Amino acid sequence: MMKNFEVPIIYRSPLITAIKKKRKETDKMKRDFTPTLLDFGPLQIYLARHFGFCYGVENAIEIAFKTVEENPGKKIYLLSEMIHNPQVNADLQSHGVEFLQDTYGKELIPFNILKEGDIVIIPAFGTTLDMEKRLKNLGIQTEKYDTTCPFVEKVWNRSEAIAMKNYTIIIHGKPWHEETRATFSHAAANAPSLVIKNMQQAIELTHYITGNKPATDFYEEFKGQYSPGFNVEKELKRIGVVNQTTMLASDTQAIADLLKQTMISKYNLTAENVEEHFADTKDTLCYATNDNQSAVTGMLETKADLAIVVGGYNSSNTTHLVELCEKKLPTYFINSEENILSEKEIIHYNFHTKEEVLTADYLPVKHPVKILLTSGASCPDALVEGVINKLAGFFSVTDIVEDLRKNFQ
Numbered sequence: 001m002m003k004n005f006e007v008p009i010i011y012r013s014p015l016i017t018a019i020k021k022k023r024k025e026t027d028k029m030k031r032d033f034t035p036t037l038l039d040f041g042p043l044q045i046y047l048a049r050h051f052g053f054c055y056g057v058e059n060a061i062e063i064a065f066k067t068v069e070e071n072p073g074k075k076i077y078l079l080s081e082m083i084h085n086p087q088v089n090a091d092l093q094s095h096g097v098e099f100l101q102d103t104y105g106k107e108l109i110p111f112n113i114l115k116e117g118d119i120v121i122i123p124a125f126g127t128t129l130d131m132e133k134r135l136k137n138l139g140i141q142t143e144k145y146d147t148t149c150p151f152v153e154k155v156w157n158r159s160e161a162i163a164m165k166n167y168t169i170i171i172h173g174k175p176w177h178e179e180t181r182a183t184f185s186h187a188a189a190n191a192p193s194l195v196i197k198n199m200q201q202a203i204e205l206t207h208y209i210t211g212n213k214p215a216t217d218f219y220e221e222f223k224g225q226y227s228p229g230f231n232v233e234k235e236l237k238r239i240g241v242v243n244q245t246t247m248l249a250s251d252t253q254a255i256a257d258l259l260k261q262t263m264i265s266k267y268n269l270t271a272e273n274v275e276e277h278f279a280d281t282k283d284t285l286c287y288a289t290n291d292n293q294s295a296v297t298g299m300l301e302t303k304a305d306l307a308i309v310v311g312g313y314n315s316s317n318t319t320h321l322v323e324l325c326e327k328k329l330p331t332y333f334i335n336s337e338e339n340i341l342s343e344k345e346i347i348h349y350n351f352h353t354k355e356e357v358l359t360a361d362y363l364p365v366k367h368p369v370k371i372l373l374t375s376g377a378s379c380p381d382a383l384v385e386g387v388i389n390k391l392a393g394f395f396s397v398t399d400i401v402e403d404l405r406k407n408f409q
């Protein structure tokens, strides 16, 4: 499955490529989640065992840049951001690729200017059945330029399997996220479907399953999150859960457990007959989400002064890495090394309030300073190396970067 993709060299980092290769060779089964120490003397950076471009992102980038290369003079559009990384999206735009919609599905370019033969690239998140139909009606061939990740398609297939057994599909995901909107559309074509965004909504849902809350409240509470004609009294008797591929693994497990337990209590079920009301399936998080979250958990066992997480602010998988780090130590979520203004100041994203903030004195005055570092699945390694170089510059140890690379080779 893990093939090598052709990704523009500017996204790669010689240092990180060497480290990843070495770690892979010595840990083929991916059992070791301890971070890699980059020892600069006064600065110690602990790099997570897994981070950066995943299968789906590399696949999407390869297809997009190949499409640009092979179609000079043709109009090339992206349905929306291809992945949630500002640099990659800006690079595609600089190659003449235009975005039809923003992340939330708002039209940026009117669809009626599309002509037969124009190219529309479908992003790694996939798209809705309605959108596929709309593009087909405009004479656009989408199959050839579809970068939908196979791990997202797996969620659609799981939904279909659950629907075939007459369960209602509960999708644990962010209702506005492209991937969840696409999954919802595929699920709703086969069975009554409902999106729940977090544990809070899962708890509320249990009140409708047990009948503790009047059914009429449901439609207001879950507005915009259920399929047309959803009948709350009939359609919460048999349910199955799927997940957006990038959710937090611990939340995902807790939500599935809660819903299963609710069914067990309501219908007096045992392990033998639980499937009468609850489709007992595994979660649909993708391998990259699991690897990157496990790597952060492993990284957090090292005592450090702060953590830096690099990635797009609208990236779901990156946000969850930030969430894990934040529980343990001061964490700075940045989308490039440019956010590190100096050794005194850093601009970083607070995903709770959805705004960038400036923090002063983020680097402690001590010896050595210990920093944990990771990035999301849509973040180029070159950006992480940029962060390493910037930090090394503050300690006048940039010359060590090259020595480190050689050591890993």
Ligand code: SF4
Residues within 6 Å of the ligand: 054, 055, 056, 057, 124, 149, 150, 151, 152, 245, 246, 286, 287, 288, 289, 317, 377
């Ligand atoms: S994060 Fe997972 S599902 Fe999303 S593109 Fe990467 S491999 Fe695919």
